[in-house]
Amino acid sequence: MDNCIFCKIINGDIPSQKIYEDDKVLVFKDINPEAPVHILAIPKEHIESVNEINEENSLIINHIFLVISKVTKDLGIDKTGYRIVNNCGKDGLQTVPHLHFHVFGGKTLKWPPV
Ligand code: 5GP
Ligand code: ZN
DSSP, rough: OOOOOHHHHTTTOOOOEEEEEEESSSEEOOOOOOSSSSEEEESOOOSSSGGGGTTTHHHHHHHHHHHHHHHHTTTTTTTTOEEEEOOOTTTTTSSSSSEEEEESSOOOHHHOOO
């Protein structure tokens, strides 16, 4: 989609540090990391947020979580643990309107996040 930062990253118009890529999903490092490991897993299809998940496109969520399970093993944080975060909409403080899952790891995280 025009003017979407993450679609531009997918297209290669904006550079990123890619961790994993296949025909449906891209995983790359967050530009402003909040933890030693802070990556973003996104669908290549432009889906704005969880609000736009439906019967037709929901298989991508299954695939993204399979990819996260693989990538976190490759990064060596599967044993120490990590957190997956999705921010949705205004109150969720979503700043990029292209569905994405943050994965934070590499340190003991704080809780609660609110
Ligand atoms: P949100 O607040 O929407 O949940 O998260 C958006 C995330 O995208 C933020 O953590 C922000 O640092 C990251 N981000 C925004 N623009 C870019 C960019 O151009 N490149 C990369 N790698 N990350 C970005
Ligand atoms: Zn997009």
